[in-house]
Amino acid sequence: MKITEKRSGERLTLELFGRLDTETSPELEKRLDAGLDGAKELILDCKYLEYVSSSGLRAILRAAKLMSGAGGKLRIENTNELVAQVLQVTGFYELLCAE
Amino acid sequence: MSETNTSNEIVIKLSERIDSNNAQAEEARIRAALSGVGGKCIVLDADRLDYISSAGLRVLLRLRKEHSELRIINVSSDVYDIFDMTGFTEMMSIEKSIRSISVEGCEKIGEGFNAAVYRMDGDTVVKVYKHGEGLSEIKHEQEVARLALILGVPTAISYDVVKVGSSYGSVFELLDARSFSRILCEEPERMDWCVKEYVDMLHTIHAITVPEGKLPHIKSEAIAQIQRIIPALPDGIGEKLLRMAQEIPDSNRLIHGDYHTQNIVLASGEVLLIDMDTLSVGHPIFELAQMFNSYIGFSEYDHEIVKRFQGFDQKTAAEFWQRSLRAYLETEDERRVSDVENKLRCIAYSDLIDWKTRHTQLAAREDRETVELWKRELTELVSRLDTLDFEIASGKQSDAPGELDIEAAKENLDRVLEFVNAHLERVSCPQKSQLQIDVAVEEVFINIASYAYTTEKGRATVRVEVSDEPITVTITFIDNGVPYDPLAKPDADTSLPLDRREIGGLGIFITKRFMDELAYEYKNGQNILKLKKNIGGGNE
Numbered sequence: 001m002k003i004t005e006k007r008s009g010e011r012l013t014l015e016l017f018g019r020l021d022t023e024t025s026p027e028l029e030k031r032l033d034a035g036l037d038g039a040k041e042l043i044l045d046c047k048y049l050e051y052v053s054s055s056g057l058r059a060i061l062r063a064a065k066l067m068s069g070a071g072g073k074l075r076i077e078n079t080n081e082l083v084a085q086v087l088q089v090t091g092f093y094e095l096l097c098a099e
Numbered sequence: 100m101s102e103t104n105t106s107n108e109i110v111i112k113l114s115e116r117i118d119s120n121n122a123q124a125e126e127a128r129i130r131a132a133l134s135g136v137g138g139k140c141i142v143l144d145a146d147r148l149d150y151i152s153s154a155g156l157r158v159l160l161r162l163r164k165e166h167s168e169l170r171i172i173n174v175s176s177d178v179y180d181i182f183d184m185t186g187f188t189e190m191m192s193i194e195k196s197i198r199s200i201s202v203e204g205c206e207k208i209g210e211g212f213n214a215a216v217y218r219m220d221g222d223t224v225v226k227v228y229k230h231g232e233g234l235s236e237i238k239h240e241q242e243v244a245r246l247a248l249i250l251g252v253p254t255a256i257s258y259d260v261v262k263v264g265s266s267y268g269s270v271f272e273l274l275d276a277r278s279f280s281r282i283l284c285e286e287p288e289r290m291d292w293c294v295k296e297y298v299d300m301l302h303t304i305h306a307i308t309v310p311e312g313k314l315p316h317i318k319s320e321a322i323a324q325i326q327r328i329i330p331a332l333p334d335g336i337g338e339k340l341l342r343m344a345q346e347i348p349d350s351n352r353l354i355h356g357d358y359h360t361q362n363i364v365l366a367s368g369e370v371l372l373i374d375m376d377t378l379s380v381g382h383p384i385f386e387l388a389q390m391f392n393s394y395i396g397f398s399e400y401d402h403e404i405v406k407r408f409q410g411f412d413q414k415t416a417a418e419f420w421q422r423s424l425r426a427y428l429e430t431e432d433e434r435r436v437s438d439v440e441n442k443l444r445c446i447a448y449s450d451l452i453d454w455k456t457r458h459t460q461l462a463a464r465e466d467r468e469t470v471e472l473w474k475r476e477l478t479e480l481v482s483r484l485d486t487l488d489f490e491i492a493s494g495k496q497s498d499a500p501g502e503l504d505i506e507a508a509k510e511n512l513d514r515v516l517e518f519v520n521a522h523l524e525r526v527s528c529p530q531k532s533q534l535q536i537d538v539a540v541e542e543v544f545i546n547i548a549s550y551a552y553t554t555e556k557g558r559a560t561v562r563v564e565v566s567d568e569p570i571t572v573t574i575t576f577i578d579n580g581v582p583y584d585p586l587a588k589p590d591a592d593t594s595l596p597l598d599r600r601e602i603g604g605l606g607i608f609i610t611k612r613f614m615d616e617l618a619y620e621y622k623n624g625q626n627i628l629k630l631k632k633n634i635g636g637g638n639e
Contacts, residue, residue, distance in 0.1 A: 022512055022545050051534060053541045054606030061605075064597045082534040089612040090605050091593030 012039035017048040020056030028059040040072040047078040108140040113148045117155030126158040146173040199262040209278040209361040227268040244375040251525040254372045279360035284410045298426040307353040317381035324453040343487045359393035388446035394420035400469040442487045448477040507548045507559040522563040532634040535613040542606035551580025574630045
């Protein structure tokens with residue numbers, strides 16, 4: 001999977017491309033492990049994300065915990081129907097996607 | 100408003116528009132026309148109707164309350180859409196208007212006994228039924244074609260019915276369609292390619308199992324034919340043939356029933372079947388017998404016949420048949436080929452003798468001589484055979500099985516998904532359901548790969564089954580690992596704030612939500628987990 005990033009003040013936006021699944025979620029985890037440079041707001045932009053499975057969710061959950069541990073916030077934007085559904089049935093949507 | 104009053108029905112023409120401005124007046128006029136015609140069927144002719152609003156629909160509802168047999172005919176596509184959306188098409192008989200077209204000057208791209216296929220323009224063809232077949236036959240074929248498509252046969256679905264002179268036709272969208280007969284005539288060097296595609300398609304068809312009751316058993320028809328011709332055969336031969344036919348094993352394999360090169364087309368690079376009205380189920384011997392007749396049997400007495408039907412000569416027909424039979428049986432062993440051919444010829448000749456006798460009453464000398472030839476062949480074959488059964492080549496069944504046996508390792512996830520998705524694509528699974536199934540399959544397979552086998556590597560079996568009405572996909576995962584019931588775990592609490600959430604357990608929770616049914620059992624040392632999902636209605 002490809003991840004591009006944009007930094008604007010305390011906001012870090014990671015744009016996810018393709019699939020976030022068993023095979024590719026380690027790449028997101030690796031990016032998270034590399035440190036978020038004190039960002040207080042982490043945005044996962046899912047405009048180009050086609051698919052998310054439970055391992056992708058685990059990476060997202062880690063990101064959320066990481067952010068709340070640092071007194072910041074994670075937000076997910078631009079989800080397609082499937083991604084939104086996975087987030088909805090697990091209760092993530094309300095917590096991470098609400099405006 | 101004009102009306103036509105016949106002895107048992109009254110036809111009333113509706114206006115161009117029925118909306119709140121004229122609904123009352125329209126209702127009054129219809130009622131006036133109906134007064135005193137008691138007992139007749141009421142037909143509303145919507146030929147001129149362009150628009151109907153809800154006020155108009157309510158008029159129809161009121162009329163239907165009093166006249167339950169009310170029919171509406173000649174409905175334009177636009178108005179039909181309104182009736183369809185509002186559910187009226189399910190409440191009353193509403194018939195679309197049928198366009199009249201002419202096929203004069205159109206290129207004929209295929210022809211069989213029952214119908215001829217013409218190209219109307221670049222991407223449209225029309226199949227015109229010959230023997231005055233009515234709308235009910237056409238509807239039957241459309242239904243059967245839909246069933247075939249769902250079951251995985253590449254076929255074209257007709258989207259419109261038209262009137263052609265006094266016959267009816269089905270309209271198909273087929274870009275640059277060319278029948279295999281034509282390809283064989285125009286580009287004889289493509290014989291190899293044609294044989295391969297023709298046999299691949301046949302293997303695909305025969306690998307499909309049809310749920311009981313959906314299609315007729317072809318064996319019953321073959322037995323009826325044999326029973327009719329017994330008196331015409333030498334003593335003992337007919338009876339022996341009947342016994343052997345009865346002993347052919349029953350099967351629910353899909354059989355096309357008219358599988359010759361006019362009925363298979365190449366359209367924008369895709370190989371499609373275009374004739375579906377003869378679908379049935381049974382042993383492949385019946386299919387092969389019919390194929391033999393198309394290329395050999397039917398023109399055995401008069402070699403010119405095949406040229407009239409297929410366009411190519413008898414030599415090409417014989418070569419195509421022989422090569423297709425070998426490719427179908429996946430053998431070059433001449434003994435096996437001739438054994439199968441002898442058996443299928445028994446069924447083939449019975450069909451021909453019965454057909455010719457019934458269609459010509461054998462009035463002409465030619466017809467009598469033809470039937471005599473077939474009878475001699477049949478008698479000779481039956482007297483030296485003891486069974487008509489033969490082993491069926493595995494064909495596609497072994498390369499595209501419903502089951503995948505694979506090492507339970509994360510790296511194999513792609514292959515598992517590919518395998519499952521291939522099945523889903525065959526049944527035109529909607530994308531949303533396909534993605535949900537993918538999420539579930541990933542979850543379950545990764546669980547098995549991660550936890551089922553603790554010390555050494557193990558294997559997993561993934562089985563996909565599709566059943567009809569509503570279309571339901573069942574995916575079964577089997578492993579020999581440690582007993583583990585993923586369903587026993589309590590559901591993740593989705594109301595908890597994220598920092599109190601567990602990292603695990605979400606996957607099986609999503610799986611439960613995305614599938615319609617999950618079942619687990621531990622049996623004979625195996626974990627068996629079944630996932631079921633309904634992916635669509637029965638007919639669409």
